[in-house]
Amino acid sequence: MPFDIRQLRYAIAAADHGSFYRASRVLDVEQSTLSRAILKLERVIGGRIFNRSQGGVSMTLAGAQFIRAARSMVANADKMVATMRAAGQGRAGGLMIGHNSAISAGHLRATILGWRAANPDVEIDGVEADRGALLAGLDTGEIDIAVLVGEAGHAGFRREGLWNERVMAALPADHALAASEAVHWTDLRRERFLLPAADPGPEIRDLLLGRLMMAGEPPDIRMHQASREAILSVLGGGLGVSIVCEGATGARYPDVIYRPVQGEQGPAFINYSGYWRKDNANPALRRFLAFVRDRYALSFDIP
Numbered sequence: 443m444p445f446d447i448r449q450l451r452y453a454i455a456a457a458d459h460g461s462f463y464r465a466s467r468v469l470d471v472e473q474s475t476l477s478r479a480i481l482k483l484e485r486v487i488g489g490r491i492f493n494r495s496q497g498g499v500s501m502t503l504a505g506a507q508f509i510r511a512a513r514s515m516v517a518n519a520d521k522m523v524a525t526m527r528a529a530g531q532g533r534a535g536g537l538m539i540g541h542n543s544a545i546s547a548g549h550l551r552a553t554i555l556g557w558r559a560a561n562p563d564v565e566i567d568g569v570e571a572d573r574g575a576l577l578a579g580l581d582t583g584e585i586d587i588a589v590l591v592g593e594a595g596h597a598g599f600r601r602e603g604l605w606n607e608r609v610m611a612a613l614p615a616d617h618a619l620a621a622s623e624a625v626h627w628t629d630l631r632r633e634r635f636l637l638p639a640a641d642p643g644p645e646i647r648d649l650l651l652g653r654l655m656m657a658g659e660p661p662d663i664r665m666h667q668a669s670r671e672a673i674l675s676v677l678g679g680g681l682g683v684s685i686v687c688e689g690a691t692g693a694r695y696p697d698v699i700y701r702p703v704q705g706e707q708g709p710a711f712i713n714y715s716g717y718w719r720k721d722n723a724n725p726a727l728r729r730f731l732a733f734v735r736d737r738y739a740l741s742f743d744i745p
Contacts, residue, residue, distance in 0.1 A: 444486045445482075445486050447516060450512040450515060450516050451469070451516060452465065452469065452471075453480050453491055453492075457491075457506075460498045461499060462477050462480070480492070491508055492505055535564060535724065536565040537586050538566075538568070538579075539567070540587070540589070541569075541588070543591045543641070543689050543690070544570075544686070544687065544690035544693065548690075549714070549738075556737065561726075569585065573641055580718065580719055581598075581719075587717065587727060587731070588717045589715070590714065591687060591714060592645040598719075599717045599718060601715055601716070602715065603714075603715050604734060604740070607689060608688040608711060608712075609649070609685060609687070609702070609709075609711065609712050610701065610702055610703065611684075611701045614680050615698065619701065620701070624703070624704045625701050625702075625703055626704045630683070631654050634664065634682035635661060635662065636666060636673045636676075637663060637664070638667075638670045643665060647663055670690065674686070674690075674693070674695045677697075678696045678697025686700070687712055716734070728744055
C-alpha cells in the first residue's frame, strides 16, 4: 500500500477538528509532522484532501469521500490488532474441552458457563468420549484440556486435581429407598446395578466393588453397551438402580429420582482431574486454567 495507517489517522483527525493545529494537539504530534504526512498522502493518492486557509482546513469533495473510506480502513485495522492482542492474551481464539462424564449439572457445567460469560469472544467447544479417546485427542492437539472422572494414565501430560462431586444413586420413583433424603452404601448391598460399559461406568463399577464387597461376595453389577441416558431411561421400569456422578442429575427421566449416597464419614464423593499437554501454547488454555484455579481456590502453577 502506498500510504500507511498513521497518515490516515492524521487526515481523519484534521477532518474531525477542521485544523492541522488542533489535530496535532489531540494526537500529541508536531503540527509540521502532521502537515507533512498529509501532504505526502495527497501526493500519493493524486489529489487534494483538504483546502487550506488561515482559518483552518476544509475537505474537498473528493477528500470527503476519501476520509469516509479511510475511517472504515482504520476501524478494520484497529479491529485486527485488537483481535490479535486478544488472541495472544487468551481472550479470543478457541478452546476445546474434553470430558468423560455428563455435564447437565455439577461443577464442569458451571465452570463452562462461567468461563463463557467471562470470555465471550473465545469459541468454546466440547466433546464427550472415553478417556482413551480424550487422551489421544490431547496427544494430537485436537483437545486442549480433558476433565476426567478419577485417574487416568497421563505420561507426558500435566495432571491436576480440580474438584469433587457427590456420588448419586439413580432410583425408580417407587423404590423403597426413594423416600429417604440420602441412601447409605449399606442400603445398596442387595441391589442390581446397571452401568454403561463406556466411561465413567468402569470407574463407578470399581467404586461399587470397593464399597459393597461382602465376605468375598461381589455386588450385582451389570455392564451394558447402552449409553448412560438409555440406562437411566429404563430404570423407572424397576429393572435395577444405577450410580451416577452429580453432573448427570440435571437431566430428568420418567419415574427416576436421584439421592446422594452417604458413606461412614458423610457424603460420598468422586474426584475430577484436568489433563493437558505441557507444551500446549494456546493462550486461551492458560486463561481457562487460571479461571479454574481461582474459582476453586487451587494452587497449581501455570507456565
